[in-house]
Each structure stands twice: as C-alpha cells, then as structure tokens.
Amino acid sequence: xxxxxxxxxxxxxxxxxxxxxxxxxxxxxxxxxxxxxxxxxxxxxxxxxxxxxxxxxxxxxxxxxxxxxxxxxxxxxxxxxxxxxxxxxxxxxxxxxxxxxxxxxxxxxxxxxxxxxxxxxxxxxxxxxxxxxxxxxxxxxxxxxxxxxxxxxxxxxxxxxxxxxxxxxxxxxxxxxxxxxxxxxxxxxxxxxxxxxxxxxxxxxxxxxxxxxxxxxxxxxxxxxxxxxxxxxxxxxxxxxxxxxxxxxxxxxxxxxxxxxxxxxxxxxxxxxxxxxxxxxxxxxxxxxxxxxxxxxxxxxxxxxxxxxxxxxxxxxxxxxxxxxxxx
Amino acid sequence: xxxxxxxxxxxxxxxxxxxxxxxxxxxxxxxxxxxxxxxxxxxxxxxxxxxxxxxxxxxxxxxxxxxxxxxxxxxxxxxxxxxxxxxxxxxxxxxxxxxxxxxxxxxxxxxxxxxxxxxxxxxxxxxxxxxxxxxxxxxxxxxxxxxxxxxxxxxxxxxxxxxxxxxxxxxxxxxxxxxxxxxxxxxxxxxxxxxxxxxxxxxxxxxxxxxxxxxxxxxxxxxxxxxxxxxxxxxxxxxxxxxxxxxxxxxxxxxxxxxxxxxxxxxxxxxxxxxxxxxxxxxxxxxxxxxxxxxxxxxxxxxxxx
Numbered sequence: 138x139x140x141x142x143x144x145x146x147x148x149x150x151x152x153x154x155x156x157x158x159x160x161x162x163x164x165x166x167x168x169x170x171x172x173x174x175x176x177x178x179x180x181x182x183x184x185x186x187x188x189x190x191x192x193x194x195x196x197x198x199x200x201x202x203x204x205x206x207x208x209x210x211x212x213x214x215x216x217x218x219x220x221x222x223x224x225x226x227x228x229x230x231x232x233x234x235x236x237x238x239x240x241x242x243x244x245x246x247x248x249x250x251x252x253x254x255x256x257x258x259x260x261x262x263x264x265x266x267x268x269x270x271x272x273x274x275x276x277x278x279x280x281x282x283x284x285x286x287x288x289x290x291x292x293x294x295x296x297x298x299x300x301x302x303x304x305x306x307x308x309x310x311x312x313x314x315x316x317x318x319x320x321x322x323x324x325x326x327x328x329x330x331x332x333x334x335x336x337x338x339x340x341x342x343x344x345x346x347x348x349x350x351x352x353x354x355x356x357x358x359x360x361x362x363x364x365x366x367x368x369x370x371x372x373x374x375x376x377x378x379x380x381x382x383x384x385x386x387x388x389x390x391x392x393x394x395x396x397x398x399x400x401x402x403x404x405x406x407x408x409x410x411x412x413x414x415x416x417x418x419x420x421x422x423x424x425x426x427x428x429x430x431x432x433x434x435x436x437x438x439x440x441x442x443x444x445x446x447x448x449x450x451x452x453x454x455x456x457x458x459x460x461x462x463x464x465x
Numbered sequence: 466x467x468x469x470x471x472x473x474x475x476x477x478x479x480x481x482x483x484x485x486x487x488x489x490x491x492x493x494x495x496x497x498x499x500x501x502x503x504x505x506x507x508x509x510x511x512x513x514x515x516x517x518x519x520x521x522x523x524x525x526x527x528x529x530x531x532x533x534x535x536x537x538x539x540x541x542x543x544x545x546x547x548x549x550x551x552x553x554x555x556x557x558x559x560x561x562x563x564x565x566x567x568x569x570x571x572x573x574x575x576x577x578x579x580x581x582x583x584x585x586x587x588x589x590x591x592x593x594x595x596x597x598x599x600x601x602x603x604x605x606x607x608x609x610x611x612x613x614x615x616x617x618x619x620x621x622x623x624x625x626x627x628x629x630x631x632x633x634x635x636x637x638x639x640x641x642x643x644x645x646x647x648x649x650x651x652x653x654x655x656x657x658x659x660x661x662x663x664x665x666x667x668x669x670x671x672x673x674x675x676x677x678x679x680x681x682x683x684x685x686x687x688x689x690x691x692x693x694x695x696x697x698x699x700x701x702x703x704x705x706x707x708x709x710x711x712x713x714x715x716x717x718x719x720x721x722x723x724x725x726x727x728x729x730x731x732x733x734x735x736x737x738x739x740x741x742x743x744x745x746x747x748x749x750x751x752x753x754x755x756x757x758x759x760x761x762x763x764x765x766x767x768x769x770x771x
Contacts, residue, residue, distance in 0.1 A: 195559045257756050260763045264502045264558055264702060268694040269759065275691045276752035283745045392691065396566045403563050433578045439570030446564045447552055 142458035146411040150324075153414065154317060161310040169309040170381070171425065175418045176316040177377045182401035182413025183323055184370030189399070190408030191336055192363040193343030197395050198254065198270030201277045202368040204390030205250055206243035206375025208281070211293040211385035213239050218296055236301040236315070240376055247372020248365050250277075255364035259357055274392050281387040292386025299380055306380070316377050320414075323370055328410055330366070339363050371398070404445055406452030415453050469603050474720045480609045482716025483616025487671035488693035489700070489708040490623060491664025497703030498639045498660050501550065502558055504565040506668055506693070507686025508572035509545075513538040513669020514676035514685060515576060518585040527590035531673055538669020539662040546661040551654065569687070577683045584680035587673070612674050619667065620709055627705060636660060640703060695755050701768025710766060715751050722750040 153172060160168035181203055188194040216223045216232020224230040233239060258269040282290050297307075304311040330336045342349045342356035349356055379385045388394065397420070404419050405412030423441065427434035449456060492506050516537030521530035549568060553561045589608045596604040627633040635656055638646040647653040672686065679685070696715050700707025727743030734742065758766065 189559070195562060197562060257759055260759060264496060265698060265764070267502060267558060267562060268698050269755070271691055272695045272698065272752055272755055275688075276749050279748040280745055283741070283748050285741060392687070399563065400566075403559075407559070433574045435570045436574040436578070439567040439574070442567035442570070443549065443564055446560050446567065447549070450560075 140458070142409070142411075142454065145454060145458050149411050149414055149418075150321070153418070157310060157313045157317075166309045169313050171421055173309070173313045173316055173381055174378075175414075175421045176313065176320050177374050177381060178398070178401060178417040178421065179414040180316070180320050180323060180377070181371045181374035181398050182405070182417055183320070183327055184367045184372075184374060185398050186367075186402050186408070186410075186413050187327060187330065187370065188360075188364050188367035189402055190412070191331055191343070192339050192360055192367075194259075194360060194364060194367075195267050196270045196364070196367075197267050197392065197399065198258075198272075198274035199368070199371050199398050200390050200392060200394035201250055201254065201274050202247035202371040203375035203378065203394055203398065204277060204281065204385075204387070205247045206372035206377075207379035207385040207389045208287065208293075209243035209246055209372075210239050210299065210376045210379035211295060212287055213242060214295045214299055215287070215293055234297070234299045236299050236306070236376075236380070239299060240373055243372045243376035244369045247375070248369040250372075251365045251368025252361070255361045255368070259360050259364065271392055271395070274390065274395055278387055278390040278392070281390050288386070290387060292384060292388075295379065295383040295385070298383055312381070316381075319373065319377070323373075324410060324414075331410070335359070335362070400442060404442070404452055406454035409452065409454040409458075412452055412454050419453065469601070470724070471721075472601070472603055473605060474724050475717065476603075476605055476609065476613070478717035478720035479713065480612050480616075480716070481720060482713035483613050483620075484671050484675055485689070485692055485696050485716055486616060486620060486709050486712035487667045487674075488689055489696040489712050490620075490705055491667045492693055493697050493700070493703055493705065493708045494636070494660055495664050496697070498636055498643075499550075499554055499657055501553060502561050502565070503550070504562060504690065505545065505568035505572065506664070507690030508569050509538045509542055509665040509668040510672035510686035510689060511572065511576060511683065512541045512672070513666075514587070514672035514681040515580065515585065516669065517673035517676055518587040518681045521587050522585075527588075527593070527677075530587065531670065534669045534673030535666045538672070539666040541669075542665020543658055543662040545665070546658050550661065551657070554657075573683050580683075582683065584682035587676045587681055589677045608677065615670075615674065619670075623667075623705060632656075632659070692751070695751055697765070699755055699758050699765055701765030704765070704767040707765055707767030714754070718754050719747075719751050723747040726750070 153176065157169045157172040160166070160172070181199070184202070185196065185199050188196050212223070213232045214234055217234040218232070220232075222229045222231050254270065254273045258266050258273065261269060281287075287293050298312065300306060301311075301315055304315060306312045306315070331340075338349065338354050339359045342354070342359055346356055375389060378389070401413045401416035401420055403416065405414065405416030420438075423438055424434065427437050431437075445452065488506065488510060491509075492503060495501055495503055495506075513534035517530040517534040520533035521527060524530075545568065549564060553564055593608045593611050595607060597607045597610065599605055627636060635646060635651050638651070639653070639656060639660075643653060668686075671689075675689075676685075692715060696708060696711040698711075699714060700709070700711030723744070726747040727740050730739035730743040730746075733739075762768075
C-alpha cells in the first residue's frame with residue numbers, strides 16, 4: 138500500500154515539473170524562474186535537512202555553504218570572462234564557465250568548510266552548537282564583505298549564465314530542468330542515506346546518544362560526516378542560485394539566509410524527505426504574493442512562522458500526511 | 466606606533482566590551498534560568514534605541530531618553546515573554562530558534578513600517594560631549610568614558626543583585642532546579658517574566674547608549690546579537706562572570722586587532738595588500754579567538770558543561 142506521505146511527495150514533484158512545462162508552452166518565463174528558485178532553495182533545504190532532520194544538528198550557519206557555492210560560481214565565471222587566470226604560481230588555474238566543473242569546485246570547497254566548522258562546533262552540542270555555527274557564519278560574511286578583490290560589499294555580477302554541455306542554459310526551461318534533475322538525484326540520495334546503516338545510526342545518535350555510544354558507535358564522526366554531506370549539498374545549491382540570479386553578494390552568506398533555509402525545512406516538516414521542497418515552494422509563493430501586497434511582507438511571514446512553530450508542529454507535510462512516520 | 470594610540474584603542478575596546486556585556490548578560494541569564502535561546506534579543510536592543518531617539522527628540526533630555534529605553538525594552542520584553550516565549554520553555558532549541566527568528570522578522574519589519582528605513586539620530590548631550598584629557602595626555606571622548614562607567618556600574622549592580630538579594634537567590638535557584646523552587650512556593654512564571662524583562666531592559670539601555678554614537682536604524686541589533694553569542698560561548702553559558710570576561714576579551718581583541726594586524730602584516734607584505742589582508746583577518750579575529758577557546762575549553766571559560 139502506498140502511504141499518504143509518498144502520495145504527497147509524488148504530487149509535489151509532479152507539480153514542480155508540470156508548472157514550468159506549462160509555463161514554457163504558455164510563454165511565461167517568469168513562472169519558470171520562480172519554479173527554478175523553488176527547486177534551488179529546496180535543494181539547499183534538502184542539504185540542511187540531512188544535518189537537521191536526521192542528525193538533529195540545529196545549524197544556523199548553512200548560509201556559509203550556500204555562499205561558498207555562490208562565490209565558486211561567481212569567482213570562476215568572472216575569471217573566465219576576463220581571461221585572467223585564477224592562480225599564476227605554482228601552476229596556472231584558469232577560470233571556467235562550465236557548470237559541471239563549477240559544481241565540483243563548489244561541492245569540494247563547501248565540504249571543506251563544513252569539515253572545519255563541523256570539526257570545531259561538533260565538540261559542543263545544544264545551544265552552544267547553534268551559537269557557534271551562527272558565529273562562524275558571521276565570520277565568513279564579514280570576510281566576504283572585506284574581500285575587495287571579488288566585489289566586497291557590492292558583490293559580483295556574472296554577465297552570461299554559465300554553460301552546460303548539451304543544453305542552452307539561457308533558455309529558462311533548460312536551466313530549470315538541469316536544476317530539477319539535480320534536485321531529484323539529491324532527493325534519491327537523501328532517501329537512500331536515511332535508510333542506510335549510516336542514516337539509521339545518525340538518527341539513533343539524535344534519539345539516544347548514550348545507547349549509541351554503548352554499542353560502540355562514535356556519534357562525533359557520524360555527525361561530522363553528516364554535516365559535511367549536508368554542507369556540500371547546500372553549497373551545490375548556492376552555485377546554482379548564483380547562476381540563476383547571475384549575481385553573488387555577501388547577503389548569500391548572511392545569517393538571514395541561514396534562517397530562511399531553516400524556515401524551508403520547518404514549514405515543510407523536519408526530517409521529511411520532501412519537507413524542504415514544500416517549504417521552499419510555500420516560502421516563494423508567500424514572498425511573491427504577500428510581497429505584491431505589502432513591502433513589509435516579512436511581518437506576515439513572521440506571524441505565519443510563529444503559528445507553524447507554536448501550533449502546527451510537523452509542518453505542512455506532517456499536517457497532510459499525518460504522523461505515520463515517527464520523527465519525534 | 467605611539468603608546469597613546471594603543472591606550473586609546475584599549476579604552477575603545479573596553480567601551481565596546483562593556484556594551485557587549487549589557488547584551489550578553491540578558492542572554493546568558495535567560496538561558497541560564499529558563500534554558501531558552503533568544504535570537505530576538507537584538508530586537509529589544511533596537512526597541513531601546515528607537516525609544517531613546519524618539520523621547521530625546523520630544524523632550525531634549527538624554528536622561529529621560531535613557532529611562533525611556535529601559536522602560537520600552539522592559540515592556541516589550543515582558544510582552545514578548547507573556548505572549549510567545551512562555552510557550553517555548555518546554556520546546557526543543559529548534560522551535561525556540563525559529564519562533565524567536567520569526568519575532569525578529571515581526572519586530573524589524575514592524576519598525577521599518579512605522580519609522581521607515583532612514584536612520585534616526587540621537588545626540589550626545591552637551592555635558593557629555595567633547596574630549597577630556599586623561600592622565601598621560603590622552604584626549605578621549607567623555608561620552609565613551611561615561612559608557613564604560615555606566616557599564617561597569619551596571620555590572621557591579623548585577624553581581625550584587627544575583628548574589629545578595631532575594632530575587633538573586635530565586636534566580637540562582639531557578640538555574641539549579643526549577644521544579645524545586647516552584648514547589649517551595651516561588652511564583653515561577655512571574656520570576657521568568659521578571660528575568661526576561663530585566664535582560665530586555667539591559668539590551669535596550671545598550672541600544673540607547675550605542676545609538677548616540679552610531680545611527681539608530683532597523684536591524685542594528687543583529688550584528689551585536691551575534692557578537693553577544695560569541696561572548697557567551699567564550700564565557701560559558703549561564704555565567705554572568707563569564708559574560709563580563711568574555712565581553713571585555715572580545716571588545717579588546719576586536720579593537721586592538723583592527724589596528725595591530727595590518728601593521729603586523731606590513732612586516733611581511735607590501736603595504737597595500739597588508740592593509741586589505743590585515744583588515745580581512747581582523748574582521749575574523751574574534752571568531753578565531755572563539756574557535757581557540759572552544760578547542761581548549763568546549764564549555765567556555767566559566768561554563769559548567771556543554
């Protein structure tokens with residue numbers, strides 16, 4: 138029997154694919170851009186959900202990885218535009234406008250950042266962990282602001298969207314489909330990860346650390362790996378986001394971004410595979426429609442979020458699909 | 466480099482540290498007693514600054530402005546506690562983070578709605594403006610000295626309150642065992658509201674005092690909030706003493722780093738890149754300090770356990 142959550146998931150993913158396809162035939166590129174934004178932000182949320190949902194690691198610093206991904210795109214593309222090598226000595230590194238290479242760089246560097254931040258902050262837990270991830274996030278934010286070589290506070294523009302072999306990324310639908318394919322692949326990976334021994338042990342470490350230690354598993358290592366995987370996925374999302382906007386700025390690294398990524402996860406439902414997808418979609422719709430009504434739409438967003446946190450624990454998927462899946 | 470410049474930066478560092486202490490003290494008390502992480506503490510800082518700027522423009526009195534900042538922030542804090550925060554004590558930290566993040570959105574956008582995006586200005590009163598000459602021939606702004614003095618007096622008052630008064634006993638007992646003091650007949654929810662309002666008032670006062678040096682604008686509390694978190698992580702959560710030591714450490718490190726690092730870098734690099742590299746690293750210095758202290762003492766200088 139197919140569970141209600143799986144039916145919800147199937148509906149969500151089909152809708153996310155169908156709307157841009159319809160928009161393409163109806164010649165409504167703006168709708169495709171909105172859907173692409175949802176897809177990319179959902180990807181960032183899926184990344185965070187691995188640390189937050191499975192591992193119980195409340196990271197308020199995921200904007201770091203999102204921003205590193207963004208800057209990987211921005212920096213490599215800007216060097217490709219000016220034909221100035223990124224590095225002269227000891228060996229020459231050229232910029233590039235090929236998405237796959239940029240993605241690889243984004244993933245590697247955000248994973249490295251996650252390794253360092255995680256290794257330090259996972260020595261603590263609870264509130265300390267929240268505050269420390271937040272503080273490291275702020276550190277990268279200030280660094281980006283003072284890094285005048287790549288635009289400093291003003292950010293960095295990407296004149297032409299980077300290229301992907303076999304597709305024309307300037308066509309909104311092509312770029313959407315690239316992002317959508319990545320999201321599907323990562324969702325599949327996240328589902329596998331949650332059911333693999335690694336994911337089960339990670340979830341067990343969240344539920345009862347003492348018991349996990351008693352059977353000989355070290356939670357620190359599990360959590361560090363989860364944090365790195367989580368950061369790498371969010372970094373990939375950041376690289377795509379920079380290409381969507383053709384612009385990178387320190388605001389991608391600001392702690393409001395961390396808060397927003399967390400909001401996607403929460404609105405949808407913590408620990409639910411498709412939670413971030415639903416959450417990001419609702420967030421973008423709210424931004425679009427409330428933003429049209431009032432410049433101060435974030436007041437309503439705040440109110441909505443308060444209601445969700447105080448009265449609707451489990452998020453939207455929790456409300457739709459019921460509590461069939463234990464996610465404490 | 467002259468000795469005077471160094472002393473001046475030390476005083477700047479003290480002034481910055483004392484302000485951070487006013488923020489961190491409230492956060493650490495609220496965490497210690499109620500086990501709550503409050504991201505909206507920066508919003509209370511902003512409320513205090515706005516209240517002070519408005520009352521100062523109405524009455525022209527700086528003292529009344531400071532009183533207004535205390536009152537407004539304490540009232541906002543008490544309301545916040547009664548309406549929202551109270552429901553969060555039994556929740557996990559994730560819910561607390563989200564709900565207080567939501568409160569930030571409401572407070573920031575609400576303030577922007579009412580007052581617009583342009584900064585307000587709060588003037589230093591004539592009797593506190595201008596420099597004074599300190600022993601050793603250092604010219605230093607009187608107002609900044611006054612901030613250091615006010616901050617230290619409040620720190621002493623807070624230590625006295627916690628260690629010598631009946632409320633202080635209840636606060637310390639609340640940290641140790643909240644069920645037990647409720648069973649002993651202390652009205653625990655009133656105590657919580659009181660502690661929250663006290664922390665809010667300190668944040669509001671800090672906002673007003675800093676508002677006279679910088680501009681009063683929406684979002685002004687958030688960078689300070691995050692620095693206050695760094696202070697608490699360094700000092701140890703729940704410890705007022707840790708908050709004071711951590712705040713002074715962060716304040717001094719930040720101000721001394723921003724003048725010394727470019728000069729240290731200039732020893733090994735060419736001057737232009739030394740300035741930018743020095744400024745970049747200086748902006749990261751306090752976080753590096755935090756990382757180092759975490760490596761040595763994961764629960765902070767005066768923390769009990771993480």
